[in-house]
Amino acid sequence: MAGQTLYDKLWSRHLVKERDDGTALIYIDRHLLHEVTSPQAFEGLRLAGRKPWRLDTNLATPDHNVPTTLKERAEGNAGIVDPVSRIQVETLDDNCTSFGIEEFRINDARQGIVHVVGPEQGATQPGMTVVCGDSHTATHGAFGALAHGIGTSEVEHVLATQCLIQHKMKNLQVRVEGELGLGVTAKDIVLAVIGKIGTAGGTGYAIEFAGSAIRELSMEGRMTICNMAIEAGARVGLVAVDDTTIEYLRRRPFAPSEKYLDAAVADWRELVSDADAAFDKVVELDAAAIEPQVTWGTSPEMVAGVGAQVPDPAAAGDETVQQGVSRALEYMGLQVGQQITDIQLDKVFIGSCTNSRIEDLREASRVAKGRKVADTIQLAMVVPGSGLVKRQAEEEGLDKIFLEAGFEWREPGCSMCLAMNADKLGTGEHCASTSNRNFEGRQGYGGRTHLVSPAMAAAAAIAGHFVDVRDFGAGRAANDDSQVQEA
Amino acid sequence: MRQFDRHQGLVAPMDRANVDTDLIIPKQFLKSIKRTGFGPNLFDELRYLDEGYPGQDVANRPLNPDFVLNQSRYQGASVLLARRNFGCGSSREHAPWALEDFGFRVIIAPSFADIFYNNAFKNGLLLITFDEATVDRLFQEAEAEEGYRLDVDLESQQVITPHGETLTFEVDSFRKQCLLEGLDDIGLTLKDGDAIADFEQRHRQARPWLFRQAG
Numbered sequence: 131m132a133g134q135t136l137y138d139k140l141w142s143r144h145l146v147k148e149r150d151d152g153t154a155l156i157y158i159d160r161h162l163l164h165e166v167t168s169p170q171a172f173e174g175l176r177l178a179g180r181k182p183w184r185l186d187t188n189l190a191t192p193d194h195n196v197p198t199t200l201k202e203r204a205e206g207n208a209g210i211v212d213p214v215s216r217i218q219v220e221t222l223d224d225n226c227t228s229f230g231i232e233e234f235r236i237n238d239a240r241q242g243i244v245h246v247v248g249p250e251q252g253a254t255q256p257g258m259t260v261v262c263g264d265s266h267t268a269t270h271g272a273f274g275a276l277a278h279g280i281g282t283s284e285v286e287h288v289l290a291t292q293c294l295i296q297h298k299m300k301n302l303q304v305r306v307e308g309e310l311g312l313g314v315t316a317k318d319i320v321l322a323v324i325g326k327i328g329t330a331g332g333t334g335y336a337i338e339f340a341g342s343a344i345r346e347l348s349m350e351g352r353m354t355i356c357n358m359a360i361e362a363g364a365r366v367g368l369v370a371v372d373d374t375t376i377e378y379l380r381r382r383p384f385a386p387s388e389k390y391l392d393a394a395v396a397d398w399r400e401l402v403s404d405a406d407a408a409f410d411k412v413v414e415l416d417a418a419a420i421e422p423q424v425t426w427g428t429s430p431e432m433v434a435g436v437g438a439q440v441p442d443p444a445a446a447g448d449e450t451v452q453q454g455v456s457r458a459l460e461y462m463g464l465q466v467g468q469q470i471t472d473i474q475l476d477k478v479f480i481g482s483c484t485n486s487r488i489e490d491l492r493e494a495s496r497v498a499k500g501r502k503v504a505d506t507i508q509l510a511m512v513v514p515g516s517g518l519v520k521r522q523a524e525e526e527g528l529d530k531i532f533l534e535a536g537f538e539w540r541e542p543g544c545s546m547c548l549a550m551n552a553d554k555l556g557t558g559e560h561c562a563s564t565s566n567r568n569f570e571g572r573q574g575y576g577g578r579t580h581l582v583s584p585a586m587a588a589a590a591a592i593a594g595h596f597v598d599v600r601d602f603g604a605g606r607a608a609n610d611d612s613q614v615q616e617a
Numbered sequence: 618m619r620q621f622d623r624h625q626g627l628v629a630p631m632d633r634a635n636v637d638t639d640l641i642i643p644k645q646f647l648k649s650i651k652r653t654g655f656g657p658n659l660f661d662e663l664r665y666l667d668e669g670y671p672g673q674d675v676a677n678r679p680l681n682p683d684f685v686l687n688q689s690r691y692q693g694a695s696v697l698l699a700r701r702n703f704g705c706g707s708s709r710e711h712a713p714w715a716l717e718d719f720g721f722r723v724i725i726a727p728s729f730a731d732i733f734y735n736n737a738f739k740n741g742l743l744l745i746t747f748d749e750a751t752v753d754r755l756f757q758e759a760e761a762e763e764g765y766r767l768d769v770d771l772e773s774q775q776v777i778t779p780h781g782e783t784l785t786f787e788v789d790s791f792r793k794q795c796l797l798e799g800l801d802d803i804g805l806t807l808k809d810g811d812a813i814a815d816f817e818q819r820h821r822q823a824r825p826w827l828f829r830q831a832g
């Protein structure tokens with residue numbers, strides 16, 4: 131018999147029951163909650179007179195609606211200017227209090243984007259099933275956990291039963307072998323993968339990211355990659371457990387205590403695909419061939435290397451694809467054949483659950499150090515993923531580097547990733563963003579989003595337009611780099 | 618959950634691939650803590666020429682005359698014909714809430730995104746997948762013939778066109794049963810409460826660190 135994939139192992143570890151109709155009941159170990167997708171679930175519980183099945187599995191934090199300026203944050207929930215947003219955050223607080231769920235509230239140092247907070251606390255562990263009413267829950271798969279987003283009805287289902295009704299997914303392996311070029315990062319890998327397989331390429335699959343280039347990544351880099359599995363259509367992204375995973379988890383607040391640590395580590399080491407495991411599909415990429423990526427359209431698959439030109443719709447796939455490309459170019463205000471590096475920017479956003487961890491901020495700060503944001507950029511903002519990321523960045527002096535370069539240094543939250551709070555793009559504005567979605571209107575009505583890595587975003591802020599971060603001496607601090615003057 | 622057995626309705630063709638849930642219901646409307654009332658803001662950025670915000674009276678907003686749902690011949694449509702990868706992106710269940718609230722009962726497309734597919738069924742929407750060629754043909758017919766209606770029968774898994782053509786579709790038996798009977802799946806799962814409790818006990822013994830109070 132062929133061996134098992136990592137996904138198969140995680141599935142069978144949590145299988146409560148298989149039903150005759152082909153569905154399965156899967157047990158959930160960790161449930162993360164935020165303010166946007168939970169209120170209707172709590173209301174449903176109340177209406178049905180149900181209680182949460184198990185309390186210690188849940189962890190909540192507000193993230194989507196929270197303001198990111200110090201002045202507003204100083205006032206706690208009262209500082210949320212939009213009353214509708216404020217009610218949503220207050221509703222989460224009330225629900226957590228009345229149901230007895232642990233919550234990191236708006237001004238708790240541990241508050242942050244739920245997908246940054248879970249791993250940082252050690253609340254996400256290898257071998258767990260992790261769910262959250264948010265599609266970027268795929269992030270947690272970086273730990274060898276079976277993690278995926280769910281809808282609000284399922285949030286209610288998990289609260290009430292600790293289980294989900296699931297169909298088993300198929301297995302897709304994405305192998306990235308070889309060494310990344312200097313200045314090329316995890317974000318570029320995942321954008322290149324989406325460019326290759328498309329936004330529906332992973333539909334119905336759990337994607338395991340494997341190969342030497344993935345093994346070399348830090349946990350932050352692996353999270354960036356799994357985070358965007360959903361942008362390739364896959365609800366689940368996975369990376370096998372290794373020393374990097376185990377080291378990351380040591381001494382985190384929710385991590386196993388001393389008493390259980392050895393047993394847990396031994397158990398975690400099994401969380402790899404067997405050498406003879408069969409995948410339904412395998413996709414391979416050569417890491418050395420990946421350029422820094424920039425999206426030019428309104429879907430993450432509309433992506434190209436920074437050295438490329440805006441494509442011609444006529445050269446794209448079938449009629450449906452061609453229409454999509456034409457519409458995207460019109461929305462984005464771009465010309466066929468225009469150099470990506472000629473796209474002028476208005477705003478720059480470094481943050482989101484894709485790229486707001488300490489390593490991301492370090493990467494961006496290396497590019498920003500000793501340089502200045504271009505005069506033509508109206509706003510360049512750095513939004514750490516959590517209060518603890520912010521604190522660590524400040525201990526390392528990264529805040530000063532950003533502030534001296536002319537970036538704004540903000541309080542943690544989702545911020546301009548989806549612009550539910552006050553941070554948003556104006557109509558027609560181009561933004562270099564380290565987030566994960568460039569859909570129409572995502573970052574503000576009529577806003578134009580280009581997805582890039584933190585280093586590319588920082589370089590774009592300095593230049594005022596996209597530049598190849600490799601020409602910027604990425605990975606090294608800039609002293610006086612003639613590229614900057616020229617830019 | 619709302620029951621679904623058979624539905625006859627006017628078809629609106631939305632000729633656009635990769636319609637994401639941000640497009641179905643933009644984020645500013647996710648601030649509501651209710652499940653209802655999203656219909657007026659379904660496809661907000663496509664339907665109206667101005668920027669929408671929650672709590673506004675949509676009656677005075679300028680409509681985009683080019684958008685399919687604004688055309689008089691599609692008023693009252695309850696069957697949405699869509700292109701590949703419909704519902705991709707965010708997991709927001711507000712997307713099916715908005716579609717349902719607007720009056721849609723059935724969506725037909727060559728493919729759907731996973732999370733959206735799941736969410737839709739939980740809200741009484743029937744999602745039907747046909748191959749690209751069939752969907753293409755339905756697009757042509759719906760665009761050519763005013764008042765084009767489809768008759769959708771879940772029990773026999775058939776769609777009947779105005780020309781009497783019968784198209785058979787697949788749907789898994791669990792989802793089908795839930796829709797036909799309007800079942801509450803939490804109640805169903807809780808019938809397996811003992812199996813869950815047994816599993817939980819074994820799980821706790823095998824891996825106590827997954828339970829916080831285990832220390």
Ligand code: SF4
Pocket residue numbers: 193194243244245264266482483484543544547548565566
């Ligand atoms: S940062 Fe963006 S993608 Fe991530 S959870 Fe927040 S809104 Fe969603």
